[in-house]
Amino acid sequence: MALTLRLTAGQDAQLTEMAARENRSKNEIVAIAIEERAVRLDRSQRSRAAFDRVLERDAEALDLLSQ
Structure with missing residues (x-):
């Protein structure tokens, strides 16, 4: 199933960094x-x-304990 994900530039940068760090695709992340x-x-x-x-x-x- 296809999905368009709208991210801010900062979110996209974070996703790109995480994908590179974990050697995975953005989709996998x-x-x-x-x-x-x-x-x-x-x-x-x-x-x-x-x-x-x-x-x-x-x-x-x-x-009782609270008293």
């Missing part, structure tokens, strides 16, 4: 960045869900 971001978002959502479960399950204990 962008694809890796998307994958890494998706993993971080998923991890963040799972962490938030776990935190919410703990808050709900241990609400009384947490309240």
Whole structure:
């Protein structure tokens, strides 16, 4: 699938530098960045869900500890 990506001159320079440093194409760098971001978002959502479960399950204990 084709995609046109509009970058500022600075962003393009950064992307070019990263691609050269890693000996990859710009396309590969962008694809890796998307994958890494998706993993971080998923991890963040799972962490938030776990935190919410703990808050709900241990609400009384947490309240007692806060006093």
